[in-house]
Structure formats: C-alpha cells, structure tokens
Amino acid sequence: MIAFGPVPSRRLGSSLGINHIPPKHCPYSCVYCQVGSTSSLSITRQEFFSVKEITDDVDQKLNECKNQNREVDYLTLVPDGEPTLDTHLGELIFGLKQFQIPIAVISNSALINLPDVQDELQQADWVSLKVDAMDETVWKKINRPHGRLRLDNLITGISEFRAKYAGKFVTETMLIRGLNDNATILDPIIAFLNNLNTFVSYFSIPTRPPAESWVKPPDQAFLQDFLLTTPRKLSSMDILFEAETDDFQSTGDLANDILSITSVHPLREEALKQMVITSGLDWMIVEALINNKRLLRVQYQSGVFYLRNHKLKNES
Numbered sequence: 661m662i663a664f665g666p667v668p669s670r671r672l673g674s675s676l677g678i679n680h681i682p683p684k685h686c687p688y689s690c691v692y693c694q695v696g697s698t699s700s701l702s703i704t705r706q707e708f709f710s711v712k713e714i715t716d717d718v719d720q721k722l723n724e725c726k727n728q729n730r731e732v733d734y735l736t737l738v739p740d741g742e743p744t745l746d747t748h749l750g751e752l753i754f755g756l757k758q759f760q761i762p763i764a765v766i767s768n769s770a771l772i773n774l775p776d777v778q779d780e781l782q783q784a785d786w787v788s789l790k791v792d793a794m795d796e797t798v799w800k801k802i803n804r805p806h807g808r809l810r811l812d813n814l815i816t817g818i819s820e821f822r823a824k825y826a827g828k829f830v831t832e833t834m835l836i837r838g839l840n841d842n843a844t845i846l847d848p849i850i851a852f853l854n855n856l857n858t859f860v861s862y863f864s865i866p867t868r869p870p871a872e873s874w875v876k877p878p879d880q881a882f883l884q885d886f887l888l889t890t891p892r893k894l895s896s897m898d899i900l901f902e903a904e905t906d907d908f909q910s911t912g913d914l915a916n917d918i919l920s921i922t923s924v925h926p927l928r929e930e931a932l933k934q935m936v937i938t939s940g941l942d943w944m945i946v947e948a949l950i951n952n953k954r955l956l957r958v959q960y961q962s963g964v965f966y967l968r969n970h971k972l973k974n975e976s
C-alpha cells in the first residue's frame with residue numbers, strides 16, 4: 661500500500677502517510693536513517709507511481725478512516741526515500757488537493773536548488789526541510805550525500821525557496837553525538853535558521869534504530885545546555901526528543917498496516933502491542949511476519965523496535 665496510517669505525529673497531529681517512492685531511493689544515506697542504508701543513491705527525478713495510483717490508494721485509505729471515525733489532520737508525503745525525486749510531485753500535490761485536507765511534505769533539501777522542485781512545493785501547506793550541517797565535512801559525515809551534490813547549492817536553494825513560500829515552513833535538524841553536538845557546528849546552523857524566519861525549527865535526536873549502530877544521541881550535559889541556551893538564540897525552536905505516542909491503529913488489514921507503517925516508521929514494541937490489542941487480534945500475527953522475514957525485531961538504546969525488512973519488500 662502507498663498510503664499508511666494515520667500515524668500520530670507531534671508536528672502534524674493525525675498524519676496519513678504517503679509512501680510514493682520505492683525503498684530506498686534517496687540522494688542521501690544518512691547515518692541515522694531509520695529505514696536503513698540507501699540502496700539507490702540518486703539525484704535523478706523519475707516516475708515511480710502514477711498520480712492516479714497514489715490518489716486512488718489515498719482515497720481508499722481515507723474511506724477506511726471515515727468508516728472508523730478517525731480524523732486525518734494532514735496528508736503527508738513521507739516516503740522511505742526522498743519525495744522530491746518524484747518527477748510528478750507537483751501533479752501529485754495538486755491531485756491530493758481534491759481531498760481538502762492540508763498537505764505536508766518532509767524533504768531532505770537535497771534537490772531544493774532545482775527551480776522545478778521549488779515551484780512544485782509551493783502548493784503544499786506545510787514543508788519541512790532538513791538542515792543537519794552548514795559545514796561541508798560534517799554534512800558529508802552525517803548525510804553522506806550523492807557525489808554530485810554541493811552543500812552551498814542546497815543552502816542557497818533553501819533560502820530561495822523560503823523567500824517564495826507562503827505556507828508553514830519548518831526545518832528539522834538531527835543532533836548526533838560527536839558530529840554536530842558542539843557550538844562550532846551548531847551556531848552557524850542556528851544563525852541560518854534564524855534568518856530563514858521558520859514557522860518552527862525542530863531539533864531531534866535518534867530515538868529509533870539508525871542505519872549505523874554507532875550513532876548515538878548527544879549526552880545529557882549537552883542536551884541540558886542546548887535546551888537552556890538555544891531558545892534565546894532561536895525563538896521558533898522546538899524539540900522532538902521523545903518518541904511519538906503509542907496511538908497507532910489499524911484501519912482494517914492489520915498485517916498490511918504493520919508493514920506499511922514500519923516501512924517508513926519503525927514501531928516501538930509498546931506501540932505495536934497496543935496496535936494489536938486495539939485491533940482485537942493476537943500477537944501471533946506479528947510473530948508470523950517475523951518468521952516470514954517480512955518484519956525485523958531490533959534493539960536500540962533501551963527499546964525494542966519493529967522494522968519492515970526492505971530486502972523482501974518487493975516480493976510481498
């Protein structure tokens with residue numbers, strides 16, 4: 661399924677996810693990526709699904725939500741890859757307008773210097789761009805970009821887009837121990853975000869299993885100081901240090917819903933257990949997915965998470 665959820669989101673409320681990029685086409689291979697390593701490191705925009713295929717799937721999912729009296733606050737383009745790689749992005753956003761629900765796009769900024777991408781995103785109601793580093797070396801270490809990308813082009817593209825965009829413009833910055841958790845690296849990011857006049861600048865830390873097992877959140881001393889000092893420099897800042905709530909629900913086919921959600925959003929064990937209980941079904945359904953190698957069980961920090969096994973995704 662292309663549409664999944666709705667999933668509870670601190671930023672967007674009840675968010676119906678749209679996964680319109682096959683795993684895992686992305687111009688980045690971030691060390692903290694929660695959907696694993698990038699198998700197709702690409703900057704070429706292309707067609708993956710037709711707009712009709714996507715909007716039909718969203719329509720079906722919205723009908724299921726309606727039958728269960730479940731609200732949807734946003735339709736969110738949040739694939740297990742980069743949404744702006746879709747050459748039909750503009751037509752897709754336009755096509756989704758028929759549902760009269762605000763549209764959000766979560767992008768890594770890699771292609772934001774392209775005029776077409778900037779124009780297509782204008783139609784979205786809420787756009788999030790990633791800003792993990794302003795320093796070329798750190799950017800390469802964290803985001804591991806495609807070799808033809810240039811950080812200065814991205815930074816210029818973000819500023820150009822911001823100057824034109826009338827919707828809710830937010831940014832997201834992931835803080836990682838030993839990479840960008842120091843003032844030398846962070847102060848230029850904060851100054852840049854200040855100049856962008858963001859609706860909100862979110863800062864997050866890895867809370868789900870990352871692509872590289874050595875990735876850790878900054879230590880407590882840094883985080884305490886960060887929380888104390890950053891709001892004075894950047895009034896629009898907010899933090900996403902906690903995992904989302906456990907309010908995940910199936911809209912009908914539990915096994916498919918688990919696979920669709922975990923494809924882009926690893927589920928904590930508590931959340932998955934709650935989802936199974938709410939569906940009135942048995943944990944056996946999860947065990948079967950694990951035994952069939954369609955779902956992976958992973959330990960990260962003090963939690964247990966369930967992720968879709970992308971190696972088998974195309975066979976399902």
Ligand code: SF4
Nearest residue numbers: 686688689690693768
């Ligand atoms: S975190 Fe986002 S931008 Fe980074 S590799 Fe994963 S999908 Fe791509």
